[in-house]
């Protein structure tokens with residue numbers, strides 16, 4: 001069945017026309033469990049017939065393009081013949097020739113040592129409060145020697161004009177700038193000041209991290225100032241807090257040419273952002289310069305404000321009016337002289353285009369700063385501006401050979417506000433403790449419909465024995481009298497803030513058989529989500545999940561929910577994007593090396609239980625965790641947890657934060673696919689490029 005046909009069938013079900021249409025998609029067991037079906041009226045008044053109290057069919061809003069399905073599946077799949085040759089003894093019918101499954105393992109950077117989340121890495125001691133980003137708070141954290149003062153440039157504003165230059169598009173200009181650009185590249189080795197590749201990636205990561213930290217501080221500050229009519233200068237205040245707090249991240253180095261880590265086409269939202277990353281250091285002046293050893297000054301960057309239409313029409317060629325005071329005639333001195341020197345020495349000048357756009361939804365004005373790349377000053381002249389006032393004009397041309405910038409497309413994505421495009425208020429339709437909204441600010445696509453469940457669905461004949469619970473009527477503590485503490489190797493695995501103390505092959509939470517109260521701090525993952533999370537459309541990896549709250553390291557984030565399938569059934573499934581292999585890896589030395597393994601039930605090696613394999617399939621039924629993407633530098637890790645049964649072959653997969661995660665950050669874990677071990681239904685090795693963009697990316701998802 002193709003995707004569009006499938007969408008049609010599920011919509012019919014969602015509209016309550018036929019409860020059985022969906023069966024062709026979600027498996028016959030739904031039809032069989034008719035007796036347990038509940039009819040639910042969903043948020044928008046549509047009805048869905050569902051197979052358990054915890055299930056929801058997600059409706060497809062009319063006319064929306066869900067038939068494109070999982071955007072991720074369109075990405076770079078490369079199939080290579082070779083199951084039978086590359087993997088010895090394997091072919092499509094060989095049980096070793098498996099399709100893709102993620103496996104549970106701790107965050108890989110923990111391997112080799114015990115990482116205590118709540119003590120060493122939870123900067124907030126597990127507090128759910130976002131760390132305080134205030135000037136006062138941070139100044140006490142810095143010794144005077146490490147603090148620096150904020151540079152405030154109270155100099156007169158430079159006035160900039162961008163206009164079309166009639167004789168400017170000749171081939172000659174382009175040839176000259178191309179040659180000059182080549183020369184710069186050769187002299188500097190590359191666009192990144194001759195840095196090695198890894199250094200470039202690190203520089204990029206530093207830029208991204210700095211901007212993220214600054215924006216968080218700025219946003220918090222603006223929220224606090226809201227009642228006080230948004231005092232001016234909040235950007236500078238935020239900058240001061242940022243510098244106090246993250247001095248090491250500030251780039252005070254002065255560069256001629258491109259600044260490592262900053263790409264042509266990058267967008268910024270405040271002048272101080274340019275200072276932070278070292279693209280243009282003066283906060284107000286339009287021209288930045290450096291002093292050479294011989295004492296002469298050359299200009300290295302300018303900020304050129306203009307109307308959006310002018311920027312669109314004259315991106316490659318602009319006329320910049322020099323720096324001046326409001327009343328005086330301009331002179332060739334100071335930064336104007338520096339710009340002239342750049343012309344004389346053919347020194348490339350970074351140009352940052354500044355303009356204003358209007359957000360689509362509320363027409364609010366938004367200032368944008370766009371890094372346009374390197375330009376050469378070609379010519380300057382004196383021009384009469386009014387009766388008794390003269391200004392200097394500098395004609396600049398973009399050096400050829402640089403990345404093309406599609407201004408229209410850039411503006412379109414910028415016009416969509418970050419919180420524009422919430423297309424579903426709650427994908428869980430009330431099944432989670434906190435609604436999970438869905439945001440798509442880049443297209444009108446909706447997630448592929450699926451049955452929402454907040455609890456695992458076990459195979460019909462699966463009936464594990466209930467666990468022997470503890471008898472701690474008054475609550476559990478680290479005592480040998482608590483059966484659950486003993487099962488955990490002598491300690492409760494969580495601190496009193498509910499943060500996991502260390503990754504372990506297996507964690508036993510207290511469960512329904514225990515006598516302790518629901519407030520027992522050995523009940524964490526079973527209580528469900530406690531942070532505001534959002535499913536969102538990513539630029540290149542289909543859907544993803546991000547947090548809207550600050551998540552302290554070690555916190556429980558969510559469980560991976562889907563249908564629990566035995567291995568045989570899992571092998572039959574055609575889609576494996578959402579398959580999670582469980583219960584297989586307690587004894588894998590490479591995964592748990594150095595981590596606490598003192599779990600009594602694991603001491604005697606694999607038992608019969610663990611030989612039976614299970615997988616959780618979230619393709620047709622599951623929660624929002626199915627949308628969490630992979631990253632080679634994850635901020636979540638998957639933890640085996642047992643609480644409602646004792647069967648180690650089918651543990652719950654619970655995600656915990658392995659670092660403090662700021663609001664707005666995408667949630668990601670390491671899928672741990674074995675490279676070249678994923679096969680399609682014909683036995684061919686399947687390969688997929690990893691698009692996580694991390695500095696330490698391994699290159700391949702599988």
Ligand SMILES: C[S@@+](CC[C@H](N)C(=O)[O-])C[C@H]1O[C@@H](n2cnc3c(N)ncnc32)[C@H](O)[C@@H]1O
Pocket residue numbers: 070071072073075541542543544577578626627628629630631689690691692701
């Ligand atoms: C469990 S799904 C994650 C949600 C998925 N993005 C979606 O839209 O439904 C796993 C699939 O997402 C895509 N994906 C996740 N992380 C990725 C990454 N780092 N690079 C490339 N593709 C990724 C791949 O297509 C992968 O098979």
